[in-house]
Amino acid sequence: MGLVVLLVSLIIFFLLNVPIAFALIISTALYFLFNDDFSSMVIIQRMVGGLESVPLLAIIFFITAGILMNYTGITSRMLRFAEVITRPLPGALAQVNVVLSTLMGGLSGSNIADAAMQAKVLVPEMEKKGYDKGFATALTAATSLITPIIPPGIALIMYGYIGNVSIGKLFMAGVVPGIALCIMMMIYVHIYAKKHKLEVGDKKKVTWKEFFLTGKDAILALLLPVIIIGGIRLGFFSATEAGAIAVLYALILGLLIYREMSIKQMIGALVETVHTSASILIIIAAGSAFAWVLSLEQVPQRMTEFMTGFISSPMLFFIIVMIFLLLIGMFIEGNVALVILTPLFMPMLFEYGIDPVHFGIFFIVCLSIGTLTPPLGTIMFVTCSITGTKIEEFIKHSIPFLILLIIAALIIAFIPAISLFLPNLLF
Template identity: 70%
Template structure:
């Protein structure tokens, strides 16, 4: 009875637009009231226990490093390098959009930050070249979804933390899926540009001098994820220590190497990190209490028994989870869904022989699709507001991209080697 009231309360509070973290806390408090077995202090204790973890600091560190990178001057160098390597391709600016997302993913770990930055930098230029504004905005929003699955994506760290899955393995596993998604998007941009005659004129390839000049400017950014992933994978440092190194790396680049970060920028980035980090930590604290209640009521075990009793093959399991996450992603913010759903899904994986690392990449990518779908798609609203695109135009333009994202999710689900190849060869 208390569990049912808690779930109904949560849905009602989210529906009336109460912030998600407070919706979860309030619904768990209601559970304690109706359960009659617990004191209110238990809720506080469970929330605090969710934050008493050293690995959790990795989220804050990587978030801080990503924000700091935005003030180092490295973004414009990556943009220049992306323009050089995509220049001969039809739809070159669209190809730059996707390529820059891949390059920036290894720095920021935040899809909202990347989407915001590229909406300001690239969409106006794409419009001048004849691209439709809604298409440009939808492409920018979709390419930002590469960010959560390429290390050091914050979503990877959260899934690893909540599910007790190796963050190093998740980092390795996200590289090829991220590149796969980028290739699918670039192929679509190629044919879209051909169809609409956008930047299809023959252009000279970049000279070796131009290429190496652009590479020299971008090399510090390109080395960053290699250092982080390699250090974690080969046991040089933990994920948390890697986050601290990432912050130091960003500070050295901004203050010493490029000297483009001012004291004002440093203070602004610290304040931004505190605001963003506090919101995520509050969600994690609330989600920990919520997950404890679900475990207490044996919800994961009951779900596992019900689903494994109905579904007999891994393929059907992946399809069912895909459909479920597409719906959930439309209504629940991604970080919240990771906190709540990860403890529910992981106990089922053993029944189907699915590796948690493989599932984690599929889970995060599929859940990310909800960021560009109504009614609460965060990336959809952020990019549309920056570019001045009507939501109805964005939705229409995003349909082909949503189809591509679903195809990418299915490829990752049914071809485990895409995710598991790198973690396997670097065991």
């Protein structure tokens, strides 16, 4: 009875557009009201217990580092460097959009932050070059989906913490798929620019001096992911400690080297960090209590028995899961789905012999695709609201990117070596 009340109330709260954290908390509280075996205090204990974890500090640290980076002048330096290395290509400014998302993914860790920044900076410039605003907005939204799987993506940390999977291995696993996604996007942009004759004429040549000067400005920022991955691999620090190193590195760049961040800006960045972190942590706390109830009612075990009873092939399992995640992503925010679904999927992976690191990259890519789709696609709404693009225009131009991303997700699923090559090599 209690489980039925929990699930029905949760669906009702979703339909009423209640904030997801509160929907989870209230529906879980209703479960305890209809269950005499437990005190209502258990929900508080489960929520607090879900946050009492050192690995969760990594989320706060990397969010802090990403926000601080926005005040250090790194974005403008990265933009100049990306412009130089993509200048010879057709559709150079659109190529900058793709490359910058990949480079900034290793700094911000947040696809929403990346999408918002590039929507403000690049979309107006692309319009001046003759690009359709709908295409520019859809491109910005689609390329931001590279960010969650490029270390130190916040989604990688959340999945690793909830699923008890090595965060260091997940960081390694995201590198090759992230670069592959970047290349696929660049190829599509190349074809699109050629077809629509956008930035295909003679261009100013890139000199070695120009390349060196812009590279010199960007190299300190580009070193951050290398420091994080190298430090974790060599055992100098854990993923959580790497987050603290990233914050220190951002402060050194902003206050001592680039000197473009004032004390007032630093305080503003820390306040922004508190707001962003709180919104994520309350979802994790609510999700922890919700997941505890599901485990108590043996929902993951029942779902595993059901899936294995009907699906014998791991490949078919990936396809079914992808369809399910694409549908879920249309209605539930990615981080929320990650918190709720990870405990459900973990027992299934062991039944099918699927590496949880490999599945994690596939899982995060599929959930990220949902952020581009109506009715609740967060990245879709963020980019459209900033650029003033109509949702209908966005949807029309996003279809090729959605097809590209789905193909990429299937390739990641069917070729485990893409995700596991670096973790197996380095661990």
